[in-house]
Amino acid sequence: MSALRRSVAIAAAVATALPALAAAPAGAPPGPMPKVEGVFFSGAWEDPNPQEVLPAPGSPPVQRVVIPPAPLNEKAQAENAARRQAQQQNRPTELTGGAACMPGGFPGMMGPVFPLEVLQSPGQVTIIAEAFAQVRRIYLNEKQIAFEDAEPLFWGHSVGHWEGNTLVVNTIGLKDSVRVGGAPHSPQMQINERIKVTSADTFEDQITVIDPVYLTGPWTWTYKYVRRKDYKINEYVCEDNRLYLDPATGQQKLRLGE
Amino acid sequence: MQVFRSGGRRAIHLGVLVTGLLAAGAAIAHHSFAMFDSEHQVKISGQITKFDWTNPHIYLFITGGEAGAEAKAWTIEGASPGILNRVGWKFNMIKAGDKVTMVIAPLRSGEPGGLLKEIKLPDGRIFNNGGFAGPSTISLKDEP
Numbered sequence: 001m002s003a004l005r006r007s008v009a010i011a012a013a014v015a016t017a018l019p020a021l022a023a024a025p026a027g028a029p030p031g032p033m034p035k036v037e038g039v040f041f042s043g044a045w046e047d048p049n050p051q052e053v054l055p056a057p058g059s060p061p062v063q064r065v066v067i068p069p070a071p072l073n074e075k076a077q078a079e080n081a082a083r084r085q086a087q088q089q090n091r092p093t094e095l096t097g098g099a100a101c102m103p104g105g106f107p108g109m110m111g112p113v114f115p116l117e118v119l120q121s122p123g124q125v126t127i128i129a130e131a132f133a134q135v136r137r138i139y140l141n142e143k144q145i146a147f148e149d150a151e152p153l154f155w156g157h158s159v160g161h162w163e164g165n166t167l168v169v170n171t172i173g174l175k176d177s178v179r180v181g182g183a184p185h186s187p188q189m190q191i192n193e194r195i196k197v198t199s200a201d202t203f204e205d206q207i208t209v210i211d212p213v214y215l216t217g218p219w220t221w222t223y224k225y226v227r228r229k230d231y232k233i234n235e236y237v238c239e240d241n242r243l244y245l246d247p248a249t250g251q252q253k254l255r256l257g258e
Numbered sequence: 259m260q261v262f263r264s265g266g267r268r269a270i271h272l273g274v275l276v277t278g279l280l281a282a283g284a285a286i287a288h289h290s291f292a293m294f295d296s297e298h299q300v301k302i303s304g305q306i307t308k309f310d311w312t313n314p315h316i317y318l319f320i321t322g323g324e325a326g327a328e329a330k331a332w333t334i335e336g337a338s339p340g341i342l343n344r345v346g347w348k349f350n351m352i353k354a355g356d357k358v359t360m361v362i363a364p365l366r367s368g369e370p371g372g373l374l375k376e377i378k379l380p381d382g383r384i385f386n387n388g389g390f391a392g393p394s395t396i397s398l399k400d401e402p
Contacts, residue, residue, distance in 0.1 A: 052341045054386045054393060062389070098288045101314065114340055130340055234340035239312045242335075243289050252289050256333040256371050258308045258319050 034122040037140065038162040039197045042120045044231035047112040048224055065111070067221045070183035076214040079184055091250035097177070099252060101238035103132040105154035105178030106171060107191055107207050112225055117233045125160065125167060133236045144170050147187055154178055156191070167195040186213035201227040288314040291390075294335075294363040294373040299395045300324055302332060302372075303359040311349045313338050318374065320358065333371040334362055337388040345388050356380050359401050361394040 049063045072080070098104060110116070114131040125138040136155035144159045150173025151157075160169035171191045179185070189211040197203045202225065209219040242255040304322015316336040323330050336342065339349065352358070357380055362372030374387040375394035378401050386394065 050344075050389070052337070052389045053345055054389045054391075057393070098314070101288075114338075131338075234343060236313050236338070236340060238288075238314050241288055241314055242317065242333075252293065253367070254293060254333065254335065254365065254369075254371055256369055257331060258333075 036120050036122055038120065038167060039165045040120070041197045041203050042118050044115050044117050044228045044233060045112065045203070045225040046115040046228045048226045051113065065221060065223055067181055068219070070181055070219050071216045072183060073214060073216045076184050080182065093245060093247070095243055095245060099241060099243050101241055103134045103154055105174060106136055106156050108180050109134040109136070109155070110205055110207065110223055112223060115228055115231060115233060116225065128233060130233050130236055132238055138169050144172065147172060152176065165197045169193040169195060184214050185211050188212055291373065293365055293367070295366050296363040296392055299361050299363050299375055301359060301361050301396050304329065304332065306352055306354050306356045306358060307331070308354060309352045311339055316342065318352065330370040334360060334374050336374045337391055341388040345386060347385055351379065359398055361396045361398060
């Protein structure tokens, strides 16, 4: 086979194997970055008073956001009491949640215990929590899906739109195991956020949980953040928590030895 | 085991940190710290046999113990690499064979394990274990 014939044969084979590539318009130049809407708040953020850093002796106490107790209705309180009783009677044998290296999910991940990173791209805001490498994607200017279509997820289904300097977000569809403060939730729960960019270096997230099945009214708190300039988010893979449940007591124990 | 009582100001500080831990629990509950006794911290010295720089916690394995006590293999838990990077640690600053001194909150079970409060490296540098672990009640400054 001649060199020319061979290259024609190879080109034909490639074109057959990669129809999508073959069909792409030849020579179309890459486009410019589309406009990103809203107020700029991409970058790394942290709690104004990081709790994770040991304060110098004599320095003022760490100020932190206190999540108020959930306004649980009678049904929620009864279910929680029944669950506690069941746990006492049937000792758990397997670790759950963070102890089992599971991520906390939304809205817990928005608590800036570790730094967060915000990425803004056309039609989307992505928020990455350093702890457990949690990622949530907020799709802009989309209609929220129906409750019955929302597959339960760790970070739910989030849609948002900008109102001035505030990103208004609605989230539904969280897994039953994703709980803040032990509060149960129903498939009709929704969480509204008003993420207000208060300055170039500060923003806050007012979170309101609404659940007609388990709460008597809205449950609201606000996280605050300050920009951490030039900070690079650490990788975080929960590899091994070295924990197990002692079958005799049901208590967590630390696995000792290398 | 010698008991070190914390001073008044330190005690208040510790209380604040413990409260902070409870509130942070939803987001970061790798485990309860109840298994460690922060009220009765001890100083142990020995040789590093292994250093695991992993999430959700780092681990230091040393052979040694309190002054005068029989040498044992200890498993000491530290904070996460992210926290420790932010308080000045480096992933490669501790190696097998290093002789170190640590202040730890020992396991309540009496087993040879604990939660790190502070560590002194062979080059004399002292590092704490971040805010969640809380302050050391024993100073390593005058440690040789």
